[in-house]
Amino acid sequence: MRRLVITVDGPAGAGKSSASRALAGRLGYAYVDTGAMYRAVGVVAWERHVPLDDDEALGHLLTALRFEVRDGGGGMAVDGHDVSQAIRRPDAGELASRVSTRPIVRERLVALQRELGAAGGVVMEGRDIGTVVFPEAALKFYLTATPAERAWRRAAELRGRGESIDEAALAADLAARDHRDSTRTVSPLRPAADAQLLDTTDIGLDEVVRRMEVLARARLAE
DSSP states (O other): OOOOEEEEEOOTTSSHHHHHHHHHHHHTOEEEEHHHHHHHHHHHHHHTTOOTTOHHHHHHHHHHOOEEEEGGGTEEEETTEEOTTGGGSHHHHHHHHHHTTSHHHHHHHHHHHHHHHTTSOEEEEESSIIIIIOTTOSEEEEEEOOHHHHHHHHHHHHHHTTOOOOHHHHHHHHHHHHHHHHHOSSSOSOOOTTOEEEEOTTOOHHHHHHHHHHHHHHHHHO
């Protein structure tokens, strides 16, 4: 039976993780959150005092790190140490955005991501999956939403974890991250030319996943 590589890209707060995980579950596919990998590199580099702009030091760090995807694709362990909670802290997103601008980091992680999806049967989400990691993927999605809606969602998510959040500051941080991710010279955030665009601002999660599943099953039936 044909097993697709399905890519889901988009900015933070667009609903990529929830939709990708749900779609993978409905199709019986593996789910891979590539953002968790960049977050893990950023967190580990910070904890080990590796400068985030030092390509040589980051390269040495990545050579030694062992990544393990856990909890159905949303969790992560590094060198056997579970960092699933650490990579969901608010500062982890900023660290991920910074290390993701480094060519050496993207080179190493893209290679790993291609290994994880080589056999197909995977829903992989991130920021450059449809454009760089799997440009020939059979089905690509790009999810987005208004900046205000994305900031509200992220704030609600963090408050749900018991964190105190300044929503205005969070919105500013997201805007800065959007700008950095979309203007970087290596693997900028942008929709693939053949991606299915979904604006999730006014659409509930169930409807987003339903639309994605319809397209996936149609592609499988071709």
